[in-house]
Amino acid sequence: MTLAIGLTGGIASGKSTVSNMFKEANIPVIDADVIAKQVVEAGEPAYHLVVETFGPNILKDDGSIDREKLGSIVFQNETEREKLNGIVHPAVRREMLQQKEDAEKRNEPAVVLDIPLLFESKLSHMADLTVVVYVDPNVQLERLMNRNQLTKQEAEWRIQSQLPLKDKKEKADEVIDNNGSLQSTKKQFEDLMKKWNLASE
Ligand SMILES: CC(C)(COP(=O)(O)OP(=O)(O)OC[C@H]1O[C@@H](n2cnc3c(N)ncnc32)[C@H](O)[C@@H]1O)[C@@H](O)C(=O)NCCC(=O)NCCS
Numbered sequence: 001m002t003l004a005i006g007l008t009g010g011i012a013s014g015k016s017t018v019s020n021m022f023k024e025a026n027i028p029v030i031d032a033d034v035i036a037k038q039v040v041e042a043g044e045p046a047y048h049l050v051v052e053t054f055g056p057n058i059l060k061d062d063g064s065i066d067r068e069k070l071g072s073i074v075f076q077n078e079t080e081r082e083k084l085n086g087i088v089h090p091a092v093r094r095e096m097l098q099q100k101e102d103a104e105k106r107n108e109p110a111v112v113l114d115i116p117l118l119f120e121s122k123l124s125h126m127a128d129l130t131v132v133v134y135v136d137p138n139v140q141l142e143r144l145m146n147r148n149q150l151t152k153q154e155a156e157w158r159i160q161s162q163l164p165l166k167d168k169k170e171k172a173d174e175v176i177d178n179n180g181s182l183q184s185t186k187k188q189f190e191d192l193m194k195k196w197n198l199a200s201e
C-alpha cells in the first residue's frame, strides 16, 4: 500500500522546504503549484478559459500568462479569485489523481501530495494523513515579504486569501513547526519518517 501524505501550510510557511526533505528521502512529491502552472501553459484548455475570463491584458508579449499581473488581480479580490480557482482547480485535481495512481501502480511506499489549499478545497480525502507546516503570523509575513519582494499590504492580501494557519494546524494529523532553524524542522521531519516506518536506516 502506498501511504498518501497530504502536505499543506500557508503561503511561505515552508511547504517547499519540507517537500524537498521528502524528495531527498526518495519519496515522490506531487506538487499542486507546479501542476497549476502547467495547466495554464499556452495551448492548454484552461489557458484559453483564463484569457477569455480575464482578457488579453493579463498576457505577456510572448502570449504566456503574466502571473504577477494575474496574482495582483486575484489575491485582492475574492470574486476574481473564485473565477480563477473554478477554471484551474478541476484540471489540477485530475492531474494529481492521475499521478497519485501512477505512484500506487509503482508500489511506492509513500507519495506526498503538496497542496497549499488542501483544506480550503476540501481535498483531504485524497490523503491518508495530513501534515501542516506551521509558522507564526509575524514569521509568515516577514518570510513572504522577503521571498517575493512584496509590500506589507500585498503580503497581507495573499495571507488573507487562505484559511488562517492556526485553523489548519488544528485540522491536521501532524504539525511541523517551521518557526525555528532548518535543523529543527529537519529533526521533526525525521521523527515523522520514523513514526511512519519510512526511515531508511
Ligand atoms: C494567481 C497566480 C497566477 C499567481 O502565480 P505565482 O506564480 O505568483 O504564485 P504561485 O502559483 O507560485 O503560488 C504561490 C502561493 O500562492 C498561494 N496561492 C496560489 N493560488 C491561490 C489561491 N487561488 N488562493 C489562495 N492562495 C493561493 C499558494 O500558497 C501558493 O503556494 C497562481 O497562483 C494561480 O494560478 N493560482 C490559482 C491556482 C491555485 O489555486 N494554485 C494553488 C494550488 S492548486
Ligand SMILES: Nc1ncnc2c1ncn2[C@@H]1O[C@H](COP(=O)(O)OP(=O)(O)OP(=O)(O)O)[C@@H](O)[C@H]1O
Pocket: 009, 010, 011, 012, 013, 014, 015, 016, 017, 018, 116, 143, 144, 147, 178, 179, 180, 181, 182, 185
Ligand atoms: N526554518 C526556516 N528558517 C528561515 N527561513 C526559512 C525557513 N524555512 C523556510 N524559509 C524561507 O522562507 C521562505 C518560504 O519557504 P518555502 O518557499 O519553503 O514556503 P512554501 O510554503 O513552499 O511557500 P509557497 O507555498 O508560498 O510557495 C523561503 O524564502 C525559505 O527560504
